[in-house]
Amino acid sequence: MNAVNNGTRKAEPAAYTAKASLTQPVLSVSNLTKTYGRKTALNNVTFDIEPGRIVGLLGTNGSGKSTLMRIAAGLAQPSSGQVTVAGEPVGVRSKGLVSFMPDAPVTEDWMRIKDAMGFYRDFYADFDSAKASEMLQFMKLNPDDRVTSLSKGMKERLQLTLAFSRRSKLYLLDEPIGGVDPVARGKILDAILEFYDEDSSVVITTHLVRDIERIFDQVAFIRNGELVLMDEVETLRTRTGKSVDELFREVFAE
Amino acid sequence: MSIEFDNNLPIYLQIMNYIKRQIVSGILAPGDKILSVRELAAELQINPNTIQRTFQELEREEIVETRRGLGRFVTSEExxxxxxxxxxxxxxxxxxxxxxxxxxxxxxxxxxxxxxxxxxxxxxxxxxx
Incomplete structure (x- = not known):
């Protein structure tokens, strides 16, 4: 294990029970509806995410999960309802609190990895250089490599490194393990567990539930723009005797 | 000793059993320090709050004890x-x-x-x- 010892980041999560209610949600969504013309992408969705949580936002293609991510990231506006990040309504000011890892590259073809890091450092005031270089090492990324020369797995590693190198309240990772080999997948999961911070929360969209379900605190199932289920994963396992993957297949069976 | 998880069962129970097996088989000796939440979470690729819950249950069963500022240890009581x-x-x-x-x-x-x-x-x- 690549142990990086940093007193503050290594602090253990607050007591398992003494959570919620006292703290302000990192992400609060209430009665959110989003329509595009006549099409309803999200229909009256309500939920909160507390600090220190890793939440899986699960749904098939076109379920509305990406729309929800874009709204939380401040890249799209709700048609109705409220969405706040650490109490701040989504918009220009909330963008500073959210680090979004889109499923498409954020880098330009001419860049080397160090240029991409430089771009983030210049662009974001909350960029943490020490964390970024630790993470580059952990991910075995060479700063001098061109981004165009990277494999799919290495590109995903870079994307995650960029997203996590900011000190944000909310990290939104859109399909971070989509289309990468099992080795890169394992490394990405390791990095999330190693570098996430207990005062913030991480929301991860995926349809590869089996590979990732053990790192979630909670999962939310989005189907046809509606939130059909949200619960603690351990509670779900206890109550149903099923894995999240199995439940996912049941809920989304056609 | 490695562990294969069954996603159909609560993970914290499986990790409790894993640690108990390590104790009875002597891999973890009485009084040994055990890994931190973050370390074990990273090693087993498990959610840190799940690990936290595992430790709390083991403490409740008095199999593991926390010494303030020092960490968690396997009980010394044979x-x-x-x-x-x-x-x-x-x-x-x-x-x-x-x-x-x-x-x-x-x-x-x-x-x-x-x-x-x-x-x-x-x-x-x-x-x-």
């Missing part, structure tokens, strides 16, 4: 470790007896089969020395 052994043996036996009954063996047959098996195992062990 009686506690004996208790875990008995508990795990009980689970094994229960499964075994149930399995034998399903095969149609009567209780006294099970007893003689077990003592025979133990004897044979002992002799084989002697010969291999």
């Amino acid at each position: 009686s506690k470790i004996m208790e875990i052994k008995k508990e795990m043996a009980g689970e094994l036996l229960e499964k075994f007896v149930q399995g034998m009954k399903e095969l149609g063996f009567a209780e006294r047959d099970i007893v003689s089969i077990v003592s025979e098996a133990v004897e044979q195992e002992g002799e084989a062990h002697e010969r291999s020395k």
Whole structure:
């Protein structure tokens, strides 16, 4: 294990029970509806995410999960309802609190990895250089490599490194393990567990539930723009005797 | 010792058993320091709050104790470790007896089969020395 010892980041999560209610949600969504013309992408969705949580936002293609991510990231506006990040309504000011890892590259073809890091450092005031270089090492990324020369797995590693190198309240990772080999997948999961911070929360969209379900605190199932289920994963396992993957297949069976 | 998780069962229970097995098999000795939440979460690729819950349950069962500022340690009380052994043996036996009954063996047959098996195992062990 690549142990990086940093007193503050290594602090253990607050007591398992003494959570919620006292703290302000990192992400609060209430009665959110989003329509595009006549099409309803999200229909009256309500939920909160507390600090220190890793939440899986699960749904098939076109379920509305990406729309929800874009709204939380401040890249799209709700048609109705409220969405706040650490109490701040989504918009220009909330963008500073959210680090979004889109499923498409954020880098330009001419860049080397160090240029991409430089771009983030210049662009974001909350960029943490020490964390970024630790993470580059952990991910075995060479700063001098061109981004165009990277494999799919290495590109995903870079994307995650960029997203996590900011000190944000909310990290939104859109399909971070989509289309990468099992080795890169394992490394990405390791990095999330190693570098996430207990005062913030991480929301991860995926349809590869089996590979990732053990790192979630909670999962939310989005189907046809509606939130059909949200619960603690351990509670779900206890109550149903099923894995999240199995439940996912049941809920989304056609 | 590695661990294969079954996603159909609560993970914290599986990690509790994993740590108990490490204790009874001596991989973790009485009084040994155990990994931090973050370390074990990273090693097992498990959600940190799940690990936290595992430790809380182990503390409640007095198998693990926290010393302020020093970390978590395996209990030094041998009686506690004996208790875990008995508990795990009980689970094994229960499964075994149930399995034998399903095969149609009567209780006294099970007893003689077990003592025979133990004897044979002992002799084989002697010969291999």
